[in-house]
Amino acid sequence: MNQRYRDSLVNGSKEVFKQQLFTHKVVANDEANQVLLDKLAKQFGWPTRQQYGDQGTFAAWLIVWHAKPSYQKRYYLLIKKAYQLGLIKQSPTQLEECVKRFASSN
Numbered sequence: 001m002n003q004r005y006r007d008s009l010v011n012g013s014k015e016v017f018k019q020q021l022f023t024h025k026v027v028a029n030d031e032a033n034q035v036l037l038d039k040l041a042k043q044f045g046w047p048t049r050q051q052y053g054d055q056g057t058f059a060a061w062l063i064v065w066h067a068k069p070s071y072q073k074r075y076y077l078l079i080k081k082a083y084q085l086g087l088i089k090q091s092p093t094q095l096e097e098c099v100k101r102f103a104s105s106n
Helices: 002-011 016-044 049-065 069-084 092-104
Strands: none
Touching (some): 016 049, 016 069, 049 069
């Protein structure tokens, strides 16, 4: 559902009200996803392929990717460790993008 709102923003609605509505929905969706990820990570650690499959770990990574820098920093080391242990399938390029993004937010 979240991607539908993002696509609507990218495709560009000419009406300001619709843009504001879609933006609000994207932000609300992102925040709800972050709360869920926080609960999962607190109880089980970073989501792994064994727990949630590749699609699940990628979804968790996307939640962090779309978050504010302060939220991203919170999970960077967990993501990096999970990647190094082969517990997630993110590509080296995606991990490098995380490093660049997190480093530039200092």
